[in-house]
Amino acid sequence: MNSLVATSRNFRQAARLLGLDAKLEKSLLIPFREIKVECTIPKDDGSLASFIGFRVQHDNARGPMKGGIRYHPEVDPDEVNALAQLMTWKTAVVNIPYGGAKGGIGCAPGELTNSELERLTRVFTQKIHDLIGIHTDVPAPDMGTNAQTMAWILDEYSKFHGHSPAVVTGKPIDLGGSLGRDAATGRGVVFATEALLAEYGKSISGLTFVIQGFGNVGSWAAKLIHERGGKVIAIGDVSGALRNPNGIDIPAVIKHKAEGGVLKDFKGAGAMDANELLVHECDVLMPCALGGVLNRGNAADVKAKYIIEAANHPTDPEADEILSKKGVVILPDIYANAGGVTVSYFEWVQNIQGFMWDEEKVNMELQKYMSGAFKNIKGMCKTHDCNLRMGAFTLGVNRVARATLLRGWEA
Numbered sequence: 001m002n003s004l005v006a007t008s009r010n011f012r013q014a015a016r017l018l019g020l021d022a023k024l025e026k027s028l029l030i031p032f033r034e035i036k037v038e039c040t041i042p043k044d045d046g047s048l049a050s051f052i053g054f055r056v057q058h059d060n061a062r063g064p065m066k067g068g069i070r071y072h073p074e075v076d077p078d079e080v081n082a083l084a085q086l087m088t089w090k091t092a093v094v095n096i097p098y099g100g101a102k103g104g105i106g107c108a109p110g111e112l113t114n115s116e117l118e119r120l121t122r123v124f125t126q127k128i129h130d131l132i133g134i135h136t137d138v139p140a141p142d143m144g145t146n147a148q149t150m151a152w153i154l155d156e157y158s159k160f161h162g163h164s165p166a167v168v169t170g171k172p173i174d175l176g177g178s179l180g181r182d183a184a185t186g187r188g189v190v191f192a193t194e195a196l197l198a199e200y201g202k203s204i205s206g207l208t209f210v211i212q213g214f215g216n217v218g219s220w221a222a223k224l225i226h227e228r229g230g231k232v233i234a235i236g237d238v239s240g241a242l243r244n245p246n247g248i249d250i251p252a253v254i255k256h257k258a259e260g261g262v263l264k265d266f267k268g269a270g271a272m273d274a275n276e277l278l279v280h281e282c283d284v285l286m287p288c289a290l291g292g293v294l295n296r297g298n299a300a301d302v303k304a305k306y307i308i309e310a311a312n313h314p315t316d317p318e319a320d321e322i323l324s325k326k327g328v329v330i331l332p333d334i335y336a337n338a339g340g341v342t343v344s345y346f347e348w349v350q351n352i353q354g355f356m357w358d359e360e361k362v363n364m365e366l367q368k369y370m371s372g373a374f375k376n377i378k379g380m381c382k383t384h385d386c387n388l389r390m391g392a393f394t395l396g397v398n399r400v401a402r403a404t405l406l407r408g409w410e411a
Protein backbone atom coordinates (compact mmCIF):
# COMPACT_ATOMS: atom_id res chain seq x y z
CA MET A 1 0.00 0.00 0.00
CA ASN A 2 1.21 3.54 -0.75
CA SER A 3 2.97 4.81 2.39
CA LEU A 4 1.06 8.11 2.50
CA VAL A 5 -2.30 6.35 2.17
CA ALA A 6 -1.28 3.94 4.94
CA THR A 7 -0.06 6.66 7.34
CA SER A 8 -3.08 8.86 6.69
CA ARG A 9 -5.39 5.92 7.32
CA ASN A 10 -3.87 5.43 10.78
CA PHE A 11 -4.19 9.16 11.47
CA ARG A 12 -7.87 9.17 10.43
CA GLN A 13 -8.64 6.19 12.63
CA ALA A 14 -7.06 8.03 15.59
CA ALA A 15 -8.97 11.23 14.73
CA ARG A 16 -12.24 9.24 14.83
CA LEU A 17 -11.36 7.67 18.20
CA LEU A 18 -10.64 11.17 19.55
CA GLY A 19 -13.83 12.58 18.01
CA LEU A 20 -11.91 15.37 16.24
CA ASP A 21 -13.86 17.92 14.26
CA ALA A 22 -13.74 17.00 10.53
CA LYS A 23 -12.26 20.39 9.54
CA LEU A 24 -9.52 20.14 12.15
CA GLU A 25 -8.81 16.59 10.97
CA LYS A 26 -8.39 17.84 7.41
CA SER A 27 -6.16 20.71 8.47
CA LEU A 28 -3.89 18.43 10.54
CA LEU A 29 -3.41 16.09 7.60
CA ILE A 30 -2.34 18.67 5.02
CA PRO A 31 1.40 19.47 5.18
CA PHE A 32 2.47 23.00 6.11
CA ARG A 33 4.90 23.17 3.14
CA GLU A 34 6.30 20.79 0.51
CA ILE A 35 9.64 21.62 -1.09
CA LYS A 36 11.00 19.96 -4.24
CA VAL A 37 14.36 21.01 -5.65
CA GLU A 38 16.59 20.00 -8.52
CA CYS A 39 20.16 19.21 -7.50
CA THR A 40 22.70 18.90 -10.31
CA ILE A 41 26.34 18.14 -9.49
CA PRO A 42 29.47 17.48 -11.50
CA LYS A 43 30.59 13.90 -10.89
CA ASP A 44 34.25 13.08 -10.27
CA ASP A 45 34.68 12.11 -13.96
CA GLY A 46 33.39 15.54 -15.07
CA SER A 47 29.96 14.34 -16.26
CA LEU A 48 26.78 15.87 -14.77
CA ALA A 49 24.26 14.06 -12.60
CA SER A 50 20.83 15.43 -11.61
CA PHE A 51 18.84 14.42 -8.55
CA ILE A 52 15.56 15.52 -6.98
CA GLY A 53 15.57 16.60 -3.35
CA PHE A 54 12.53 16.94 -1.09
CA ARG A 55 11.75 18.49 2.26
CA VAL A 56 8.22 18.18 3.56
CA GLN A 57 7.41 20.32 6.58
CA HIS A 58 4.27 18.75 7.96
CA ASP A 59 3.27 20.65 11.09
CA ASN A 60 4.69 23.25 13.49
CA ALA A 61 1.90 23.72 16.04
CA ARG A 62 4.07 22.38 18.90
CA GLY A 63 7.43 23.83 17.84
CA PRO A 64 10.10 23.84 15.11
CA MET A 65 9.65 21.06 12.57
CA LYS A 66 12.04 18.16 13.04
CA GLY A 67 13.05 15.09 11.09
CA GLY A 68 15.74 13.27 9.20
CA ILE A 69 17.05 13.44 5.65
CA ARG A 70 17.13 10.18 3.70
CA TYR A 71 19.34 9.31 0.74
CA HIS A 72 17.83 6.29 -1.02
CA PRO A 73 16.74 5.37 -4.57
CA GLU A 74 13.13 4.86 -3.40
CA VAL A 75 12.73 8.40 -2.00
CA ASP A 76 9.60 9.93 -3.58
CA PRO A 77 7.16 12.73 -2.61
CA ASP A 78 4.53 10.44 -1.04
CA GLU A 79 7.13 8.57 0.99
CA VAL A 80 8.68 11.81 2.31
CA ASN A 81 5.20 13.18 3.03
CA ALA A 82 4.28 10.07 5.01
CA LEU A 83 7.55 10.18 6.96
CA ALA A 84 7.08 13.90 7.73
CA GLN A 85 3.58 13.25 9.04
CA LEU A 86 4.88 10.41 11.23
CA MET A 87 7.44 12.84 12.70
CA THR A 88 4.63 15.18 13.81
CA TRP A 89 2.90 12.43 15.79
CA LYS A 90 6.23 10.97 17.00
CA THR A 91 7.55 14.19 18.56
CA ALA A 92 4.16 14.61 20.25
CA VAL A 93 4.15 11.01 21.55
CA VAL A 94 7.42 11.59 23.44
CA ASN A 95 6.27 15.12 24.28
CA ILE A 96 9.24 17.07 22.95
CA PRO A 97 8.55 20.64 21.74
CA TYR A 98 8.70 20.01 18.01
CA GLY A 99 6.55 19.52 14.96
CA GLY A 100 7.38 17.15 12.12
CA ALA A 101 9.32 17.23 8.85
CA LYS A 102 11.31 14.87 6.66
CA GLY A 103 13.59 15.24 3.68
CA GLY A 104 15.28 13.09 1.14
CA ILE A 105 17.13 12.84 -2.13
CA GLY A 106 16.39 10.11 -4.66
CA CYS A 107 19.90 8.68 -5.06
CA ALA A 108 21.92 5.55 -4.34
CA PRO A 109 24.54 6.83 -1.85
CA GLY A 110 26.60 3.65 -2.22
CA GLU A 111 27.15 4.47 -5.89
CA LEU A 112 28.44 8.01 -5.22
CA THR A 113 31.94 8.86 -4.03
CA ASN A 114 32.46 10.84 -0.85
CA SER A 115 33.18 14.05 -2.77
CA GLU A 116 30.06 13.54 -4.94
CA LEU A 117 27.97 13.06 -1.79
CA GLU A 118 29.47 16.23 -0.32
CA ARG A 119 28.65 18.25 -3.47
CA LEU A 120 25.11 16.84 -3.56
CA THR A 121 24.53 17.69 0.11
CA ARG A 122 25.88 21.22 -0.35
CA VAL A 123 23.71 21.88 -3.43
CA PHE A 124 20.63 20.56 -1.61
CA THR A 125 21.44 22.83 1.37
CA GLN A 126 21.88 25.85 -0.91
CA LYS A 127 18.38 25.21 -2.29
CA ILE A 128 16.63 24.88 1.08
CA HIS A 129 18.72 27.02 3.47
CA ASP A 130 16.12 29.82 3.63
CA LEU A 131 13.40 27.38 4.65
CA ILE A 132 15.20 25.54 7.47
CA GLY A 133 16.61 27.03 10.68
CA ILE A 134 17.11 26.58 14.42
CA HIS A 135 13.54 27.69 15.21
CA THR A 136 11.83 26.64 11.98
CA ASP A 137 13.02 23.24 10.77
CA VAL A 138 15.95 21.19 12.10
CA PRO A 139 17.16 18.24 9.94
CA ALA A 140 18.97 15.11 11.20
CA PRO A 141 20.27 11.82 9.74
CA ASP A 142 18.02 9.05 8.44
CA MET A 143 18.69 6.12 6.07
CA GLY A 144 21.74 6.68 3.89
CA THR A 145 22.90 9.80 5.75
CA ASN A 146 25.07 10.19 8.85
CA ALA A 147 26.99 12.65 11.05
CA GLN A 148 29.26 13.62 8.13
CA THR A 149 26.20 14.58 6.03
CA MET A 150 25.03 16.81 8.91
CA ALA A 151 28.50 18.42 9.11
CA TRP A 152 28.27 19.40 5.41
CA ILE A 153 24.76 20.83 5.90
CA LEU A 154 25.93 22.77 8.97
CA ASP A 155 28.92 24.18 7.06
CA GLU A 156 26.90 25.18 3.99
CA TYR A 157 24.04 26.66 6.04
CA SER A 158 26.54 28.64 8.15
CA LYS A 159 27.93 30.34 5.01
CA PHE A 160 24.53 32.04 4.61
CA HIS A 161 23.46 32.48 8.24
CA GLY A 162 26.62 32.47 10.39
CA HIS A 163 27.81 29.58 12.57
CA SER A 164 24.65 27.70 13.55
CA PRO A 165 25.34 24.33 15.20
CA ALA A 166 21.69 23.91 16.31
CA VAL A 167 20.41 23.92 12.69
CA VAL A 168 21.05 20.16 12.44
CA THR A 169 21.29 17.35 14.98
CA GLY A 170 23.14 14.06 14.75
CA LYS A 171 26.31 16.06 14.03
CA PRO A 172 29.84 14.87 14.82
CA ILE A 173 30.72 15.49 18.48
CA ASP A 174 33.53 17.85 17.38
CA LEU A 175 30.92 20.16 15.82
CA GLY A 176 28.53 20.22 18.78
CA GLY A 177 26.90 16.82 18.38
CA SER A 178 25.54 15.11 21.48
CA LEU A 179 27.19 12.18 23.16
CA GLY A 180 24.83 9.23 22.77
CA ARG A 181 23.01 10.48 19.62
CA ASP A 182 24.65 7.89 17.37
CA ALA A 183 23.30 5.05 19.53
CA ALA A 184 20.08 6.82 20.53
CA THR A 185 17.56 5.30 18.13
CA GLY A 186 18.80 1.76 18.80
CA ARG A 187 19.00 2.45 22.54
CA GLY A 188 15.48 3.89 22.52
CA VAL A 189 14.26 0.80 20.64
CA VAL A 190 15.74 -1.36 23.40
CA PHE A 191 14.20 0.75 26.19
CA ALA A 192 10.84 0.53 24.38
CA THR A 193 11.21 -3.24 23.99
CA GLU A 194 11.99 -3.62 27.69
CA ALA A 195 8.92 -1.56 28.61
CA LEU A 196 6.71 -3.74 26.40
CA LEU A 197 8.15 -7.07 27.52
CA ALA A 198 7.78 -6.08 31.19
CA GLU A 199 4.00 -5.92 30.60
CA TYR A 200 4.16 -9.64 29.79
CA GLY A 201 6.49 -10.48 32.67
CA LYS A 202 9.41 -10.99 30.25
CA SER A 203 12.82 -9.46 29.66
CA ILE A 204 15.26 -9.39 26.75
CA SER A 205 17.53 -11.99 28.32
CA GLY A 206 16.88 -15.45 26.89
CA LEU A 207 14.50 -14.33 24.12
CA THR A 208 15.31 -14.80 20.41
CA PHE A 209 15.50 -11.79 18.05
CA VAL A 210 15.51 -11.37 14.26
CA ILE A 211 16.72 -8.02 12.91
CA GLN A 212 16.29 -6.72 9.35
CA GLY A 213 18.72 -3.86 8.56
CA PHE A 214 22.16 -3.56 10.13
CA GLY A 215 22.87 0.16 9.72
CA ASN A 216 22.74 2.76 12.48
CA VAL A 217 19.51 1.56 14.10
CA GLY A 218 19.80 -2.19 13.50
CA SER A 219 23.42 -2.54 14.59
CA TRP A 220 22.97 -0.52 17.79
CA ALA A 221 19.77 -2.35 18.68
CA ALA A 222 21.51 -5.71 18.04
CA LYS A 223 24.54 -4.73 20.13
CA LEU A 224 22.45 -3.61 23.11
CA ILE A 225 20.19 -6.69 22.91
CA HIS A 226 23.29 -8.92 22.79
CA GLU A 227 24.71 -7.11 25.86
CA ARG A 228 21.44 -7.76 27.73
CA GLY A 229 21.55 -11.50 27.05
CA GLY A 230 19.11 -11.56 24.12
CA LYS A 231 19.89 -14.09 21.41
CA VAL A 232 20.03 -12.47 17.95
CA ILE A 233 19.49 -15.52 15.73
CA ALA A 234 19.14 -13.86 12.29
CA ILE A 235 20.16 -10.56 10.70
CA GLY A 236 20.13 -9.13 7.20
CA ASP A 237 20.86 -6.14 5.01
CA VAL A 238 20.92 -5.43 1.26
CA SER A 239 23.81 -7.89 0.78
CA GLY A 240 21.84 -10.85 2.18
CA ALA A 241 20.84 -12.56 5.42
CA LEU A 242 22.54 -14.75 8.02
CA ARG A 243 21.29 -17.10 10.72
CA ASN A 244 22.72 -18.95 13.67
CA PRO A 245 20.22 -20.68 15.99
CA ASN A 246 22.75 -20.49 18.85
CA GLY A 247 22.94 -16.69 18.57
CA ILE A 248 25.12 -14.52 16.33
CA ASP A 249 28.21 -12.90 17.84
CA ILE A 250 27.03 -9.31 17.24
CA PRO A 251 30.24 -7.49 18.36
CA ALA A 252 32.13 -9.69 15.86
CA VAL A 253 29.70 -8.73 13.03
CA ILE A 254 30.09 -5.04 13.92
CA LYS A 255 33.90 -5.44 13.84
CA HIS A 256 33.69 -7.30 10.49
CA LYS A 257 31.63 -4.43 8.99
CA ALA A 258 33.85 -1.71 10.54
CA GLU A 259 36.83 -3.35 8.82
CA GLY A 260 35.06 -2.96 5.48
CA GLY A 261 33.48 -6.43 5.34
CA VAL A 262 30.10 -7.12 3.75
CA LEU A 263 27.51 -8.54 6.16
CA LYS A 264 26.78 -11.65 4.07
CA ASP A 265 30.49 -12.63 4.14
CA PHE A 266 30.59 -12.84 7.95
CA LYS A 267 31.80 -16.33 8.83
CA GLY A 268 30.14 -16.91 12.21
CA ALA A 269 26.67 -17.62 10.79
CA GLY A 270 25.11 -19.48 7.87
CA ALA A 271 23.56 -17.82 4.82
CA MET A 272 19.77 -17.75 4.58
CA ASP A 273 17.25 -16.52 2.02
CA ALA A 274 16.75 -12.79 2.76
CA ASN A 275 13.02 -13.19 1.97
CA GLU A 276 12.76 -15.67 4.86
CA LEU A 277 14.15 -13.23 7.43
CA LEU A 278 10.86 -11.57 8.35
CA VAL A 279 9.03 -14.89 8.69
CA HIS A 280 11.81 -16.66 10.59
CA GLU A 281 10.82 -18.33 13.88
CA CYS A 282 11.68 -15.97 16.80
CA ASP A 283 10.22 -14.25 19.84
CA VAL A 284 10.87 -10.68 18.69
CA LEU A 285 11.10 -9.33 15.13
CA MET A 286 12.74 -5.93 14.56
CA PRO A 287 12.45 -4.40 11.10
CA CYS A 288 15.23 -1.75 11.03
CA ALA A 289 15.33 -0.83 7.32
CA LEU A 290 12.63 0.18 4.83
CA GLY A 291 8.90 0.84 5.14
CA GLY A 292 6.14 -1.53 3.99
CA VAL A 293 8.20 -4.70 4.48
CA LEU A 294 5.38 -6.41 6.39
CA ASN A 295 2.42 -6.57 4.05
CA ARG A 296 -0.44 -8.83 2.99
CA GLY A 297 2.10 -10.95 1.08
CA ASN A 298 3.98 -12.15 4.18
CA ALA A 299 2.02 -11.13 7.30
CA ALA A 300 0.22 -14.46 7.64
CA ASP A 301 3.58 -16.27 7.74
CA VAL A 302 5.16 -14.12 10.47
CA LYS A 303 6.06 -16.30 13.47
CA ALA A 304 7.28 -13.66 15.91
CA LYS A 305 5.21 -12.96 19.02
CA TYR A 306 6.29 -9.32 19.20
CA ILE A 307 7.18 -6.86 16.43
CA ILE A 308 9.17 -3.78 17.39
CA GLU A 309 8.91 -1.17 14.62
CA ALA A 310 12.42 0.28 14.72
CA ALA A 311 12.03 1.30 11.05
CA ASN A 312 9.44 3.87 10.02
CA HIS A 313 6.09 2.39 8.87
CA PRO A 314 7.40 -1.16 8.28
CA THR A 315 3.86 -2.58 8.65
CA ASP A 316 1.09 -1.95 6.12
CA PRO A 317 -2.41 -1.49 7.59
CA GLU A 318 -3.42 -4.75 5.84
CA ALA A 319 -0.58 -6.58 7.56
CA ASP A 320 -1.52 -4.87 10.83
CA GLU A 321 -4.96 -6.44 10.64
CA ILE A 322 -3.66 -9.91 9.77
CA LEU A 323 -1.02 -9.79 12.51
CA SER A 324 -3.35 -8.58 15.23
CA LYS A 325 -5.83 -11.36 14.36
CA LYS A 326 -2.90 -13.78 14.90
CA GLY A 327 -2.28 -12.20 18.32
CA VAL A 328 1.08 -10.64 17.39
CA VAL A 329 1.83 -7.60 19.56
CA ILE A 330 3.17 -4.64 17.56
CA LEU A 331 5.05 -1.76 19.17
CA PRO A 332 4.48 1.13 16.72
CA ASP A 333 7.23 3.17 15.03
CA ILE A 334 6.09 6.56 16.34
CA TYR A 335 7.01 5.32 19.80
CA ALA A 336 9.53 2.49 19.24
CA ASN A 337 12.05 4.52 17.24
CA ALA A 338 11.48 7.88 18.95
CA GLY A 339 14.76 7.64 20.88
CA GLY A 340 16.64 9.19 17.96
CA VAL A 341 14.60 12.37 17.80
CA THR A 342 14.48 12.55 21.59
CA VAL A 343 18.28 12.71 21.81
CA SER A 344 18.26 15.09 18.82
CA TYR A 345 16.15 17.33 21.06
CA PHE A 346 18.78 16.99 23.84
CA GLU A 347 21.47 17.92 21.28
CA TRP A 348 19.53 21.01 20.16
CA VAL A 349 19.01 22.05 23.80
CA GLN A 350 22.74 21.61 24.53
CA ASN A 351 23.64 23.71 21.45
CA ILE A 352 21.25 26.50 22.46
CA GLN A 353 22.49 26.43 26.07
CA GLY A 354 26.13 26.11 24.99
CA PHE A 355 26.55 23.38 27.62
CA MET A 356 27.42 19.74 26.99
CA TRP A 357 25.86 16.84 28.89
CA ASP A 358 27.76 13.65 29.70
CA GLU A 359 26.59 10.44 28.07
CA GLU A 360 25.18 9.05 31.29
CA LYS A 361 22.80 12.01 31.58
CA VAL A 362 21.76 11.65 27.91
CA ASN A 363 20.96 7.94 28.34
CA MET A 364 19.20 8.46 31.67
CA GLU A 365 16.99 11.25 30.27
CA LEU A 366 16.26 9.11 27.19
CA GLN A 367 15.07 6.26 29.39
CA LYS A 368 12.84 8.69 31.32
CA TYR A 369 11.21 9.99 28.12
CA MET A 370 10.74 6.47 26.69
CA SER A 371 9.19 5.00 29.83
CA GLY A 372 7.00 8.07 30.35
CA ALA A 373 5.70 7.84 26.79
CA PHE A 374 4.96 4.11 27.17
CA LYS A 375 2.84 4.79 30.28
CA ASN A 376 0.94 7.52 28.41
CA ILE A 377 0.33 5.23 25.41
CA LYS A 378 -1.01 2.52 27.72
CA GLY A 379 -3.31 5.14 29.25
CA MET A 380 -4.71 6.01 25.81
CA CYS A 381 -5.14 2.29 25.01
CA LYS A 382 -7.30 2.00 28.13
CA THR A 383 -9.29 5.17 27.46
CA HIS A 384 -10.02 4.31 23.82
CA ASP A 385 -9.99 0.51 24.16
CA CYS A 386 -7.47 0.21 21.35
CA ASN A 387 -4.16 -1.42 20.41
CA LEU A 388 -0.71 0.10 20.94
CA ARG A 389 -0.60 1.72 17.48
CA MET A 390 -3.86 3.55 18.08
CA GLY A 391 -2.76 4.29 21.66
CA ALA A 392 0.32 6.04 20.28
CA PHE A 393 -1.54 7.78 17.45
CA THR A 394 -4.31 9.07 19.72
CA LEU A 395 -1.68 10.32 22.20
CA GLY A 396 0.29 12.17 19.51
CA VAL A 397 -2.63 13.45 17.45
CA ASN A 398 -4.47 14.69 20.55
CA ARG A 399 -1.45 16.76 21.68
CA VAL A 400 -1.05 18.31 18.22
CA ALA A 401 -4.81 18.98 17.96
CA ARG A 402 -4.83 20.70 21.37
CA ALA A 403 -1.85 22.91 20.45
CA THR A 404 -3.48 23.79 17.11
CA LEU A 405 -6.79 24.75 18.73
CA LEU A 406 -5.03 26.84 21.39
CA ARG A 407 -3.11 28.77 18.73
CA GLY A 408 -6.27 29.44 16.70
CA TRP A 409 -6.64 30.55 13.09
CA GLU A 410 -7.05 34.36 13.28
CA ALA A 411 -5.12 36.00 10.41
Ligand SMILES: NC(=O)C1=CN([C@@H]2O[C@H](COP(=O)(O)OP(=O)(O)OC[C@H]3O[C@@H](n4cnc5c(N)ncnc54)[C@H](OP(=O)(O)O)[C@@H]3O)[C@@H](O)[C@H]2O)C=CC1
Nearest residue numbers: 143144185213214215216217237238288289311312337340
Ligand atom coordinates in the same frame (compact mmCIF):
# COMPACT_ATOMS: atom_id res chain seq x y z
N1 LIG B 1 18.90 7.01 12.11
C1 LIG B 1 17.97 7.38 12.95
O1 LIG B 1 18.23 8.09 13.93
C2 LIG B 1 16.55 6.93 12.78
C3 LIG B 1 16.18 6.01 11.82
N2 LIG B 1 14.89 5.54 11.79
C4 LIG B 1 14.47 4.57 10.78
O2 LIG B 1 15.21 3.37 10.95
C5 LIG B 1 15.38 2.73 9.69
C6 LIG B 1 16.87 2.49 9.45
O3 LIG B 1 17.55 3.73 9.46
P1 LIG B 1 19.14 3.81 9.69
O4 LIG B 1 19.59 2.65 10.48
O5 LIG B 1 19.41 5.17 10.15
O6 LIG B 1 19.65 3.68 8.20
P2 LIG B 1 21.08 3.19 7.69
O7 LIG B 1 21.23 3.74 6.35
O8 LIG B 1 22.12 3.44 8.71
O9 LIG B 1 20.88 1.61 7.60
C7 LIG B 1 19.88 1.04 6.83
C8 LIG B 1 20.04 -0.46 6.86
O10 LIG B 1 18.95 -1.05 6.15
C9 LIG B 1 19.50 -1.94 5.17
N3 LIG B 1 18.58 -2.04 4.03
C10 LIG B 1 18.25 -1.09 3.13
N4 LIG B 1 17.40 -1.59 2.23
C11 LIG B 1 17.18 -2.88 2.59
C12 LIG B 1 16.43 -3.92 2.04
N5 LIG B 1 15.70 -3.74 0.94
N6 LIG B 1 16.45 -5.13 2.67
C13 LIG B 1 17.22 -5.33 3.77
N7 LIG B 1 17.96 -4.37 4.32
C14 LIG B 1 17.94 -3.17 3.74
C15 LIG B 1 20.83 -1.33 4.79
O11 LIG B 1 21.65 -2.30 4.16
P3 LIG B 1 23.03 -1.87 3.45
O12 LIG B 1 23.92 -1.36 4.57
O13 LIG B 1 23.52 -3.16 2.87
O14 LIG B 1 22.67 -0.81 2.47
C16 LIG B 1 21.33 -0.95 6.18
O15 LIG B 1 21.81 -2.07 6.86
C17 LIG B 1 14.70 3.65 8.66
O16 LIG B 1 13.37 3.23 8.48
C18 LIG B 1 14.73 5.00 9.34
O17 LIG B 1 13.74 5.87 8.88
C19 LIG B 1 13.95 5.97 12.68
C20 LIG B 1 14.26 6.86 13.64
C21 LIG B 1 15.54 7.50 13.72
Ligand SMILES: O=C(O)CCC(=O)C(=O)O
Nearest residue numbers: 067068140142340341344
Ligand atom coordinates in the same frame (compact mmCIF):
# COMPACT_ATOMS: atom_id res chain seq x y z
O1 LIG C 1 16.59 12.96 14.98
C1 LIG C 1 15.76 13.52 14.29
O2 LIG C 1 15.55 14.71 14.30
C2 LIG C 1 14.89 12.75 13.32
C3 LIG C 1 15.01 11.27 13.35
C4 LIG C 1 14.10 10.70 12.30
O3 LIG C 1 14.21 11.05 11.14
C5 LIG C 1 13.06 9.77 12.67
O4 LIG C 1 12.75 9.66 13.86
O5 LIG C 1 12.49 9.13 11.78
